[in-house]
Amino acid sequence: MATANPKTMRVAFQGEPGAFSEAAAIQLLGASIDTVPRPTFEGMFRSISDGAADAILAPVENSLAGSVVRVFDLLLESRLAIVAETILPIEMQLIALPGASMGNIRSVASHPMALAQCERFLAAHPNWKRIPAEDTAGSVREAISAGDQSRAAIAGRRAAEHYRAAILAERIQDNSENFTRFVLLVPEQEAAASQTAEARKTSLAMRLAHRPGALLASLEPFAKHGVNLLKIESRPIHGRPWEYQFFIDVEAEDAANLDHALAEVRKATSELRVLGRYKAASRQSNESK
Numbered sequence: 008m009a010t011a012n013p014k015t016m017r018v019a020f021q022g023e024p025g026a027f028s029e030a031a032a033i034q035l036l037g038a039s040i041d042t043v044p045r046p047t048f049e050g051m052f053r054s055i056s057d058g059a060a061d062a063i064l065a066p067v068e069n070s071l072a073g074s075v076v077r078v079f080d081l082l083l084e085s086r087l088a089i090v091a092e093t094i095l096p097i098e099m100q101l102i103a104l105p106g107a108s109m110g111n112i113r114s115v116a117s118h119p120m121a122l123a124q125c126e127r128f129l130a131a132h133p134n135w136k137r138i139p140a141e142d143t144a145g146s147v148r149e150a151i152s153a154g155d156q157s158r159a160a161i162a163g164r165r166a167a168e169h170y171r172a173a174i175l176a177e178r179i180q181d182n183s184e185n186f187t188r189f190v191l192l193v194p195e196q197e198a199a200a201s202q203t204a205e206a207r208k209t210s211l212a213m214r215l216a217h218r219p220g221a222l223l224a225s226l227e228p229f230a231k232h233g234v235n236l237l238k239i240e241s242r243p244i245h246g247r248p249w250e251y252q253f254f255i256d257v258e259a260e261d262a263a264n265l266d267h268a269l270a271e272v273r274k275a276t277s278e279l280r281v282l283g284r285y286k287a288a289s290r291q292s293n294e295s296k
Contacts, residue, residue: 025166089283117161
């Protein structure tokens with residue numbers, strides 16, 4: 008008797024087909040997954056409860072622009088947990104209709120952040136009209152569907168391949184050290200099953216108790232138990248002026264040491280939530296293509 012094929016994993020992302028987020032999902036999980044595009048971050052986070060996806064792949068930080076604030080807000084409102092991460096090099100391409108040339112171009116569209124990250128290239132073409140768009144891949148779809156060789160878009164290589172477009176100029180971003188970190192989110196009740204011995208990185212969200220020295224008291228246990236503090240960032244708590252939520256990434260070689268540290272951290276905080284334990288991504292391995 009033939010064995011039934013396992014169910015294909017459905018992964019939701021924000022953007023249109025060909026987006027950087029879709030490329031990151033395939034980089035992390037392989038080409039056999041089904042990717043599920045969603046127009047907004049809110050729609051992406053609803054995709055699991057709606058039955059449209061099994062997991063979501065969300066951008067949380069860019070090496071140039073910083074944290075993706077809306078994703079962190081939605082993560083705190085959800086009951087999802089981080090089970091993996093990947094780091095995608097962000098390389099911008101100038102994309103147009105097949106047969107177009109640089110001399111044809113009169114306008115270029117993309118997400119405002121993508122346009123800003125290609126300022127030097129665009130400054131060399133001052134006659135081109137810059138058109139802000141909802142996302143990078145969508146700007147390619149619109150340029151190709153218009154059938155106009157004077158319209159170009161800025162997006163990733165995957166968008167050009169998906170819409171069968173031509174790349175007129177490669178790697179036009181100002182800064183070559185442009186990376187986005189993405190995390191894979193699944194329902195909390197499913198997260199424990201995915202943990203392995205390599206899951207040494209932990210993301211936390213905490214609120215401090217209202218007493219002097221609370222921040223110091225909440226951080227000292229990490230050093231005391233040999234837990235490496237990778238990142239700390241604060242965000243205002245909505246509806247509670249001058250109170251802050253802290254997001255922290257730590258790395259521990261020994262899970263027991265981390266558990267001891269967290270037990271002490273809880274005494275110095277009014278709220279502590281483990282957002283996920285997972286294997287840290289390697290930028291070097293992600294750069295290999």
